Amino acid sequence: MYQPAHFATQDLNLAKRLMATYPLALLLGPDAQGQSFGTHVPLTVIEGEALVLEGHMARANPHWAWLAALHAQGQDVHAVFNGPGAYISPSHYDSALNVPTWNYAAVHLYGRLELVQDAEAKDALLKRLIAQHEPGYAEQWRALPEDFQHKLLGAIVGFRLHVQRWEGKFKLSQNRSASERARIQAALAQGSRSEQDVAVWMHHLGL
Numbered sequence: 234m235y236q237p238a239h240f241a242t243q244d245l246n247l248a249k250r251l252m253a254t255y256p257l258a259l260l261l262g263p264d265a266q267g268q269s270f271g272t273h274v275p276l277t278v279i280e281g282e283a284l285v286l287e288g289h290m291a292r293a294n295p296h297w298a299w300l301a302a303l304h305a306q307g308q309d310v311h312a313v314f315n316g317p318g319a320y321i322s323p324s325h326y327d328s329a330l331n332v333p334t335w336n337y338a339a340v341h342l343y344g345r346l347e348l349v350q351d352a353e354a355k356d357a358l359l360k361r362l363i364a365q366h367e368p369g370y371a372e373q374w375r376a377l378p379e380d381f382q383h384k385l386l387g388a389i390v391g392f393r394l395h396v397q398r399w400e401g402k403f404k405l406s407q408n409r410s411a412s413e414r415a416r417i418q419a420a421l422a423q424g425s426r427s428e429q430d431v432a433v434w435m436h437h438l439g440l
Contacts, residue, residue, distance in 0.1 A: 234341050234400050239408050242401040247437070248340045249278055251316045251401070256365070258288075261311040262300045272296045276312065276394070277362055284396040286312065286342070287349070287358055289389045297390045300346045309343040312394060316340075317430035321406065325416040336406060336417075336431050342399040349391030352383065358391045405435045414440050 242248070252258075256275045264270040276288040290297050300310050316338030323331040349355055363371050374382075406414050418440065421432035 234339070234402055236400060236402060237408075240402050240404045242403055244401070245284070245399075247403070248399060248401040250437070251338055251340055251434075252276070252278055252286075252314045253365070255314055255316050257314075258286075259313040259315075260296070260300065261313065262296070262303055264296070264299055270296055270299065275362065275366075276314075277365055279361075279393070284342075284344075284399065286344075286394040286396065287361070287392065288394075289349075289355065289358060289362075289391040292388055292390050297348070297392065301348050301392075304345050304347070309397060310346045310394060312342045312344075314340040314342075316403075317427050317434065319421055319424070319428040319431040321417060322420075325420060326413050327410065336404055336435075338401075338403045338405070338431075338434055340399060340401045342394065342396045344394045344396040344398075347393045347395060349393060352386045355386050355389065355391040356382070359386075403434065403438060405431065405438055405440055407438075407440065 256277065257273055258276045260272045260274060262270060272290055272294060274288045274290050276286040279285040279287055303310060318335055318337035321334045321336050323329070323333055349358060360371060360374070363374060406417050409417070414435065418432050418435045421428040421435070424432075
């Protein structure tokens with residue numbers, strides 16, 4: 234990812250915050266013919282000393298096997314989290330000699346994929362995902378017929394992504410003056426939901 238210094242971050246907590254807020258990631262890796270292939274899946278950060286993400290995809294999706302094969306080849310899987318984005322008008326700048334741009338936040342991670350095939354481990358994985366997004370559903374999941382749960386668990390493949398390196402890019406007008414950033418943030422706060430979210434992230438970064 235192209236990383237101008239003023240937009241890059243080394244703050245892992247900030248990156249985790251974005252991943253938790255926008256958990257739908259894009260997993261990238263080659264298909265059987267070596268062509269680029271992507272799968273959109275929600276990923277959850279497993280808290281611990283190392284940075285590990287977990288998720289699952291349909292067993293019918295051949296991508297999980299292609300991604301797992303990269304481990305044996307010593308190659309990384311690429312995961313992309315996209316945060317909010319918004320058009321930035323040059324009308325907010327001090328000088329008319331400016332052009333529009335787009336503000337956004339994103340986190341890229343690279344690591345080795347470990348498959349989770351055991352039914353009990355997949356069940357635990359799903360319960361952690363449910364706990365993050367809808368804790369109240371956990372009781373309903375546990376109450377489902379055992380054979381139905383077993384069928385559902387057999388239809389998915391769980392995995393963990395052991396992150397080797399990551400990059401965070403928060404392009405939120407850090408290269409503009411304080412007065413320009415204030416105008417941008419005020420305008421975004423009155424805009425669409427996505428624009429408001431960008432304004433919130435500018436606040437998170439103290440801009």
